[in-house]
Amino acid sequence: MYTLVTLRSVPDFAVGYVRDLRVRWAMEEAGQPYSVKTIGPDEQISSTYRQQQPFGQVPLLLDGEQSIFESGAILRHLGDKLGLMPSGERERQLAEMWLYAALNSVEPYFGAFAELDVFHAGEAWVEARRPGLEAMAKRRLGDLEGWLSGCEYLAGTFSVADIMMSTVLRLLESSGLMEQFPAVSAYQARCMARPAYARAMAAQVALYSAEKAAA
Structure with missing residues (x-):
């Protein structure tokens, strides 16, 4: 049995964004039971x-x-164990590269842009910094646009890279x-429409809703 360790409580704005969602989603895609x-x-x-x-x-x-830490390492581990990596050698390589690209080439820029309004709204320096961060986010979206214009998922079939x-x-x-x-946008809509994603999100929200009600 797999055990997922996560936070007991989080601020309201973080519900739905705690990174255990990635692990929950992988488990749900594979129909794999797990404890929390x-x-x-x-x-x-x-x-x-x-x-x-x-x-x-x-x-x-x-x-x-x-015991495995870091969501990327966990997804890579589960990708093999739960059949969430493509079967072809080149496709597996693509999935692994895109898994790491999401973390290293994309998330830092998207995260920095999102944090302007989540953590720094109203601060004097924000509007001076926004154009540069927005330009970098758009650049990365443009890079993704070029790749996703020719495929349904990053490595052809759905994998941990897409999670x-x-x-x-x-x-x-x-x-x-x-x-x-x-x-x-079409790619994101496909991913968000997957039933396993909905179940994973519901599980995370239920955990923190119950904790808040009990507080």
Whole structure:
């Protein structure tokens, strides 16, 4: 049995965006049962948890005797174990490259742009910084547009790369930028329409709704 370790509670704005969503989605795509263990600030700084997750973050996946941290590493692990990587050698290579590209070449820029309004709304420096970050986000969307204009999913068939990329794209949901890139918008709509995504999101929302109600 897999155990997903995640946060016990988060601020309202973070519900639906905690990165355990990526792991939940992979499990749901494969029809794989899993249990959930929640932790709070005290556990996060404990020496026991830091031996499994040196940064005290989530998600953490427990797979038998193995503990795996970082959502990208977890998805790569589950991709093989749960059949969420393509079967062809070239397609597998593409899926792996796009998994890492989502984290390294795309997420930092989308995240920085999204944070302007989430964490820094009204601060004097924001409007001076916005044009540069918006330009970089559009550049990356343009890069994705070129690739996705010729394929349904990043590596041909749906894989963990698409779980990662589409969760990264969600950072721009309220920005209006994606609508300027039709292939990216269509790709995101396909990913978001998958039943496994809906189940994963519902599970995360249910966890934090129950925690809030009990507080």
